[in-house]
Amino acid sequence: MGKGQELYKRAKQIIPGGTMLLSKRPEQFLPENWPAYYSRSKGCQVWDLDGKEYIDCSMMGIGTNTLGYANEEVDEAVMRVIRDGNLTTFNCPEEVYLAEKLIELDPWAGGVRYTRGGGEANSVCIRIARAATGKDKVAICGYHGWHDWYVSVNLGDSDALAGHLLPGIPPAGVPKGLRGSTIPFRYNNFEELLDIVNHNELAAIKMEVCRNFGPEDDFLQKVRDLATERGIILIFDECTSGFRETFGGLYKKYGVEPDMAIYSKTIGNGYAICAVVGRKDVMNAAQRTWISSTFWTERIGPTAALATLKVMERVKSWEVITAIGNSNKQRWQALADKYGLEIEQWGIPALAGYNFKSKNHLAYKTFITQEMLKRGYLAGNSMYPCIAHSQEILDDYFFELDKVFAQIRDFEDGKDVMKSLDGPICQSGFKRLN
Known part of the structure; x- marks a missing residue:
């Protein structure tokens, strides 16, 4: 267990709900395995308390940092x-x-x-x-x-x-x-x-x-x-x-x-x-x-x-992040089509995401977060781009996401997704923590 999860266990004892913002609860991302806290950030990079670096292809401060972290x-x-x-x-x-x-x-x-x-x-x-x-x-x-x-x-x-x-x-x-x-x-x-x-x-x-x-x-x-x-x-x-x-x-x-x-x-x-x-x-x-x-x-x-x-x-940051968002939506759909997966996209380009049309959609979202985290990305089923998301970063993100979509195809074909998760399924909506 990393320092972030250790600290979050302490937080839940003294902070009702664990965090000040529901959208930042680790349970919303990857229960029991989300790094939870950061030590520093720059551009679209974030370092956790153990010094591990991640590329934030998730929500960029819950949508706050369109110019990147620490501009x-x-x-x-x-x-x-x-x-x-x-x-x-x-x-x-x-x-x-x-x-x-x-x-x-x-x-x-x-x-x-x-x-x-x-x-x-x-x-x-x-x-x-x-x-x-x-x-x-x-x-x-x-x-x-x-x-x-x-x-x-x-x-x-x-x-x-x-x-x-x-x-x-x-x-x-x-x-x-x-x-x-x-x-x-x-x-x-x-x-x-x-x-x-x-x-x-x-x-x-x-x-x-x-x-x-x-x-x-x-x-x-x-x-x-x-x-x-x-x-x-x-x-x-x-x-x-x-x-x-x-x-x-x-x-x-x-x-x-x-x-x-x-x-x-x-x-x-x-x-x-x-x-x-x-x-x-x-x-x-x-x-x-x-x-x-x-x-x-x-x-x-x-x-x-x-x-x-x-x-x-x-x-003209709004033009940059809209262009990235439109490209993301096209590439998510291309991956879904490549592996015969049905997705439903939502959101304006700069606040876009997708859901799998499957009874296991939350498990698939959790699996994406788990596997992309292992590859050095904060990622789920949405991305709020910033101007620091270069073409190289995005290409690498989709290269890794392709592999994860291939595994989700296996789940749709009968492999048990639950056996591939390292912890519980992520939460959706408001839930009271024990």
Whole structure:
């Protein structure tokens, strides 16, 4: 057992759930054998606590590092402000510079507020929308964090959030009085949303622009027109999708502007910074309610964002990672076709993945992670590319993955996959740890 697994055993004794983020639990990757912790990183390389090097062909910090780990230009900007002081009684000027840059990118917007986590940024949006409209209820489509307003969807009799990325989210601890205040609707189902709007006074329609598939039948424009007609604030949650296919929100691809948008994950290249941008009249409602936090004023986040946006704009990172993602999708399909395996692909190119159409799909995902780890790769059934994923790295990754797909063909032909696993099958969705 490596140092990472040893440390994770200690962590589970004192950290409920083992990690701060469900998506980083070793059980989500390779139970009992995932290295779990890192000592350093660079580009798309990560070193574990035993000093072993891996190429990250997985989620690159859960989608945060599109410029690669430890980008020198971003890190140098951060180190300068650390040397000069990260937080004082005064405000940092970078928060103003960043707000000006974001409004330049989103000319429809006239106000910006910051947080340091995506979940709290989503909550800020809901608070502002409710303050601006004087209404309480919200219609949602997509994944929007861990806070009460969102998880209250699961206070009903069904796992209503199961269709919004993560099944099994428990509503324990969420006040039962919030039941019915947040109402889910399915992507591309305009009639379902229209029925919700017709029977509820909504403050906001809050949704991801797209996650696993794109809009059909002019869906986004219909939502925009409905929100405008009924005086409902339209919020696009771009925490995950922003700056991956366009320089800004994914909404730019479809030509549909929201009233508010959230940027997170990518804009600080691994440093904690989230931005809520919105129309001036909407954002001014923040002054009629209480939204304030000491560490939203620290200097590292906006400094990292300014440096990240500068590098992104120069190298056109969104074009690079989209091209890599499109190539990955073609090559995954080519491997599946080569070995007569059925897969179903999902996600925009820079957030793409695939599932095997098999009752053993989770076992196959676990097997891929296990075998690719032995070959020096962090890899499962998805890849969030960064600009450090060179053609040579990708070619080597697919060379090794070819061998693993060949073994999965053997499993489909009758060989027992369970006998080839070194530990349990990976988890999917929320599960309580013992």
